[in-house]
Amino acid sequence: MADAARQLEERLHEVRERMAQAAQAAGRKPDEVLLCAACKSQPRELILASAALDIDCFGENRMQEMLPNLESGVYLDKPCHFIGHLQRNKVRRVVGAASMIQSVNSLRLLQAIHAEALRQGIRQDILLEINIDQEESKTGADEAQLWPLMEACAELPQVRLRGLMSMPWLQEEDGRAAFARMRLLYERARPLAPEPAHFDTLSMGMTDSYEAAILEGATLVRVGSGIYGPRQT
Numbered sequence: 001m002a003d004a005a006r007q008l009e010e011r012l013h014e015v016r017e018r019m020a021q022a023a024q025a026a027g028r029k030p031d032e033v034l035l036c037a038a039c040k041s042q043p044r045e046l047i048l049a050s051a052a053l054d055i056d057c058f059g060e061n062r063m064q065e066m067l068p069n070l071e072s073g074v075y076l077d078k079p080c081h082f083i084g085h086l087q088r089n090k091v092r093r094v095v096g097a098a099s100m101i102q103s104v105n106s107l108r109l110l111q112a113i114h115a116e117a118l119r120q121g122i123r124q125d126i127l128l129e130i131n132i133d134q135e136e137s138k139t140g141a142d143e144a145q146l147w148p149l150m151e152a153c154a155e156l157p158q159v160r161l162r163g164l165m166s167m168p169w170l171q172e173e174d175g176r177a178a179f180a181r182m183r184l185l186y187e188r189a190r191p192l193a194p195e196p197a198h199f200d201t202l203s204m205g206m207t208d209s210y211e212a213a214i215l216e217g218a219t220l221v222r223v224g225s226g227i228y229g230p231r232q233t
């Protein structure tokens with residue numbers, strides 16, 4: 001564990017350093033970009049150790065991992081975001097538990113989240129997940145769906161639309177093109193958001209792409225193996 005803890009610190013230090021360099025290269029302040037630790041399938045002790053370090057929030061893919069992790073306090077009160085595919089039959093338990101649901105990709109899911117938030121008497125922060133490179137990636141709503149989804153958000157007061165999320169499939173030569181397109185979409189969407197002042201999150205970039213994403217305007221990157229090392233499967 002001592003070794004694991006030291007490795008964790010070293011990896012995180014490198015990620016933070018490269019994030020800061022990318023931010024500076026883009027003329028941005030390093031603290032404009034949040035680091036979300038994608039901790040799927042990591043052991044609790046490692047998540048707990050990382051929570052004490054310099055990360056801003058956690059990202060969970062599975063309700064079955066998130067709920068026990070929340071229960072046992074391993075996030076040390078740092079916010080936990082839901083970033084995985086969300087089935088509607090899990091909405092009831094994810095709403096209110098996740099401080100943000102990043103992976104909202106359909107009207108039906110949006111409505112289900114709203115209904116549950118209403119039932120609980122809360123407002124649920126969400127991002128709309130966009131499939132920016134339609135042929136390759138399998139998750140997210142089509143780009144054209146963004147506008148009807150945003151209109152729907154205006155009618156659903158228990159959800160608070162905070163921005164956009166994407167997980168593009170990156171090709172070598174145009175690694176940044178998909179991120180640049182997301183940034184444009186984000187800029188176009190902001191003035192149309194129900195609460196533009198709270199539309200402040202562009203979640204994109206993972207271990208192999210967070211620097212490119214920051215260069216193109218990401219405000220939150222989701223890094224897993226870069227922090228925790230390769231996942232055991």
Ligand SMILES: *Cc1c(COP(=O)(O)O)cnc(C)c1O
Pocket residue numbers: 038040061083084167206207208222223224225226
């Ligand atoms: C696993 C995961 C990440 C992080 O992936 P790494 O390549 O390990 O950094 C980011 N976003 C989502 C939605 C994920 O499922």
